[in-house]
Amino acid sequence: MSLKDIVSPFNAWKRAFEKPDTIVKPLSEREGSDLYRGFHINDIDKCIGCGSCEEICQNAAIDLVDVASVKAKPGDSGLRPLIDYGRCCWCALCVDICPTGSLGMSNDYTWISENSDDFRFIPGIDEKKWNRSEKGYRRSAESWLVDPNRQHMNEIEPDKRKKNFDEYAEGFTDEQAMAEAGRCLDCGICIQACPTHMDVPKYINAIRNKDLDEGLRIMYETNPMLEACGRICTAKCEDVCAVGHNGKPIAIRSLKRYIGDQTFKKKDEIMDLKPAASTGRKVGIIGGGPAGLTAAFYLRRFGHAVTLYEQHDKLGGMLKWGIPDYRLPADVLQREIDFILRQGVEVKYSVKVGKDISFDQLHKENDALFISVGAQIGSDMPIKGMETEGVYSGVEFLEKVAKGEKPFVGKEAVIVGGGNTAMDATRSSIRLGAKAKILYRRTEQEMPANREEIREAKEEGAELKILSTPTKIEKLPSGRLKIECLKMELGEPDKSGRRSPVPKEGSEFYIEADVCIMAIGQKVEPEFSETIGLKVTKWGTFEVHSDTLRSNDKVFAGGDCQTGPDDAIKAVAAGKKAAYFIDKQLRG
Amino acid sequence: MKELIERLRSKFNAKNIKEQRKNFVFITVEKKDLEGCVLYLKEFEGYGHLTLLTALDWIEKDQFELVYHLHNYSNKTDVSVKTFIDRKNPTMVSINNLWAGARVYEREIKELFGIDFPGCPRVNDPFALEGWHEIPPMRKDFDTKKYSEETYFPRPGRYTKDNVAQMEEQLYPVEAEVKNGIAETVRKK
Numbered sequence: 001m002s003l004k005d006i007v008s009p010f011n012a013w014k015r016a017f018e019k020p021d022t023i024v025k026p027l028s029e030r031e032g033s034d035l036y037r038g039f040h041i042n043d044i045d046k047c048i049g050c051g052s053c054e055e056i057c058q059n060a061a062i063d064l065v066d067v068a069s070v071k072a073k074p075g076d077s078g079l080r081p082l083i084d085y086g087r088c089c090w091c092a093l094c095v096d097i098c099p100t101g102s103l104g105m106s107n108d109y110t111w112i113s114e115n116s117d118d119f120r121f122i123p124g125i126d127e128k129k130w131n132r133s134e135k136g137y138r139r140s141a142e143s144w145l146v147d148p149n150r151q152h153m154n155e156i157e158p159d160k161r162k163k164n165f166d167e168y169a170e171g172f173t174d175e176q177a178m179a180e181a182g183r184c185l186d187c188g189i190c191i192q193a194c195p196t197h198m199d200v201p202k203y204i205n206a207i208r209n210k211d212l213d214e215g216l217r218i219m220y221e222t223n224p225m226l227e228a229c230g231r232i233c234t235a236k237c238e239d240v241c242a243v244g245h246n247g248k249p250i251a252i253r254s255l256k257r258y259i260g261d262q263t264f265k266k267k268d269e270i271m272d273l274k275p276a277a278s279t280g281r282k283v284g285i286i287g288g289g290p291a292g293l294t295a296a297f298y299l300r301r302f303g304h305a306v307t308l309y310e311q312h313d314k315l316g317g318m319l320k321w322g323i324p325d326y327r328l329p330a331d332v333l334q335r336e337i338d339f340i341l342r343q344g345v346e347v348k349y350s351v352k353v354g355k356d357i358s359f360d361q362l363h364k365e366n367d368a369l370f371i372s373v374g375a376q377i378g379s380d381m382p383i384k385g386m387e388t389e390g391v392y393s394g395v396e397f398l399e400k401v402a403k404g405e406k407p408f409v410g411k412e413a414v415i416v417g418g419g420n421t422a423m424d425a426t427r428s429s430i431r432l433g434a435k436a437k438i439l440y441r442r443t444e445q446e447m448p449a450n451r452e453e454i455r456e457a458k459e460e461g462a463e464l465k466i467l468s469t470p471t472k473i474e475k476l477p478s479g480r481l482k483i484e485c486l487k488m489e490l491g492e493p494d495k496s497g498r499r500s501p502v503p504k505e506g507s508e509f510y511i512e513a514d515v516c517i518m519a520i521g522q523k524v525e526p527e528f529s530e531t532i533g534l535k536v537t538k539w540g541t542f543e544v545h546s547d548t549l550r551s552n553d554k555v556f557a558g559g560d561c562q563t564g565p566d567d568a569i570k571a572v573a574a575g576k577k578a579a580y581f582i583d584k585q586l587r588g
Numbered sequence: 589m590k591e592l593i594e595r596l597r598s599k600f601n602a603k604n605i606k607e608q609r610k611n612f613v614f615i616t617v618e619k620k621d622l623e624g625c626v627l628y629l630k631e632f633e634g635y636g637h638l639t640l641l642t643a644l645d646w647i648e649k650d651q652f653e654l655v656y657h658l659h660n661y662s663n664k665t666d667v668s669v670k671t672f673i674d675r676k677n678p679t680m681v682s683i684n685n686l687w688a689g690a691r692v693y694e695r696e697i698k699e700l701f702g703i704d705f706p707g708c709p710r711v712n713d714p715f716a717l718e719g720w721h722e723i724p725p726m727r728k729d730f731d732t733k734k735y736s737e738e739t740y741f742p743r744p745g746r747y748t749k750d751n752v753a754q755m756e757e758q759l760y761p762v763e764a765e766v767k768n769g770i771a772e773t774v775r776k777k
Binding site: 049050051054057058059060063064065066071072073074077078079084086087120187188189191192196197217220221222271273276298301302547573576577579580581583 | 733
């Protein structure tokens, strides 16, 4: 035994009078480390009640519960997570999955209560001393379990695609679809935002399970125009997508298109729809756009006989005449319509109700009528020169394009308006060989068109002239148009919350162009409304009961002719709703 | 540290060298070199303290990762030696003869991951779990949620709401009725 071995125990005594490392009670002074995973905190305003925390919790420690101070609203279920600390193992998976980043953990872990129920509480709602804690665990970009980046479809480059009307977005490959579907949290916040409330998480899940047949069946439960919607839907679902709060929303529309693209060849086989037993009731539908076609499909599923009256020689409505081929190819639309017709829908083409056949006759012949004539007339601007040759309305121009008439656009086209119709007219004029200039009276931010439509129009060379409005159009001796314009300024916000444009005095300027396309809005054909004698609103749309779309006795109306010009998916929702309430009425 | 890394590279073919901090390095060696490597670090490089021995389950690569964390008291540096072993036949040489404390770690890993360390005393005795009949709980294919649902009773008065149903009820009851009524027509056989 060495001397060291004998002396060393006494070394301990040298610390006898130092400050001890141990801590005297109370323990509150001893703070957890900065990244400590202590009791949860939740930013209630940021949280959207998506339930991802509940879903991922491996100990079933989290419940989504009602909270008096939060109400459900679009994009937010109004529910908030309640955590049971008898089960929580502090693993922080709930924090790492949280799409909004509202959920975190404080570094507080010392708290004593004799009542075990106190250890079940709603972070952020129930007052706790750590609620405003800045310290503790938060998810980092690295630890986030969600991939913030979305898959992009392959697209033909702007310089090539602007030369023809071919579809330029190629659709997802299997790998892209699988990767994109894998980003979905399956939370279902999007379902409310969809006008027809499609079961988005269910069909995305079908992609993950490689069961696209089931995906197709899920989609037909809510939307028989899914192939069209997979290409041109305004995708309100993506606006509220939980992943969109801190990353790019799931490409829901592209996934919908993927299922449609992969299954259309075997659609009859997959859907395997046996005709429903006939009820002996007859329903007439006026207008074969998305609303009318959807109503026809589901009314047939209920077993009612359906006759569709269409003023054109082809069905599809605005999807056919208003949306150019490069966004929605005619054959895609046609195959989808054909499937609906195969359910046994009788169609009277080129029949204008009120002219070729009287409304009263239809009223007599049918047990119920659904009016879905759309808003097909382009609105005029109250300015001089609207009747000048070379001035088109947006819908009139697009209809000519759809018919393959190649309307004259010359070298320079001016398009007035900022909606999707304006973008369609712009990009169509470019494809017909013109340089396009868009006049819009507000700024780009206020444009109602989809952001990607605006971006793609610009990519194809469209010039955007904001805060400008035409005031007069004249024909020059050269045959070109002289468009007198005024500069605008943004004033106070109007009812829609957008700042209204105010003309700037003395700011007149002129532009020359070969054609001018007015895409400033559409309205219901007034002559038609007069013929059928239904109540109309001051905007000229049909007045119906908002819950049932019923007008009076057996007449229902829906789609653009009831809402004013809007998107296809809203028309689909209206057609579906009409079918349901017509069926209810017919069954008594 | 640089020279040490070079020596480990040449002697034990150390790979994936990651200098976490200037006094802390991660290296990876092959399974067969692991024992020699930690022995060398202990006896010749002054890494006399086994701070930690732990495991990770890389189920998608069909491998377990073992991490041996060593500390050198004299120059206050750390070396973490990692190795990967086959997940189907998870056996690793025991280092309990180098550090007696390794027995505890190896017994723990045996219980939580099911990795065997033949020759380690009492390695098969229960460590923290009592009466465990499931697959080792730290394996990725252990379904924690299923286990907790089956094992622990739900607290009385607990309820949870489905966010989709809640939004239907609060925001669009009529459309939800339409949706359900219509969906049946497509499913009906």
